[in-house]
Amino acid sequence: MQMETASVAAFSASVGLSIQKGKTKILKFKADNSNPITLDGETLEDIKSFTYMGSIINAQRSSDADIKPRISKATTAFLQLKNIWSLK
Known part of the structure; x- marks a missing residue:
């Protein structure tokens, strides 16, 4: 991985980045x-996970860390709308 990092840095520098x-x-x-x-x-700093475009990426390639918060947010939104739907 060290070689790939050095290669990306060298190419970036060659195009002015x-x-x-x-x-x-x-x-x-x-x-x-x-x-x-x-x-x-x-x-360079080693990390265990990061968020990219709203999705949590981790070293185990597990989606649990991403799915549980999404389900929680969806449940909260549903419960907030439940009051509106129950109006007659």
Whole structure:
């Protein structure tokens, strides 16, 4: 993964883009190698999960962390509408 990170950084630099090392995080899926990933000598932060476009992505590729909050929000919305639907 270190080689891929360096390759992305090199290509980005070749087209005038830079990677914000302070904002860049690493999420490893089933990685055998636990070595830290560095970019220009700076170690990138390892994270366990993150939210992307409203969906929770985690290292176990489990959707439980994403589905439970969605069900809870849907239940809350339904219960709020129940009062309106019961009006005659």
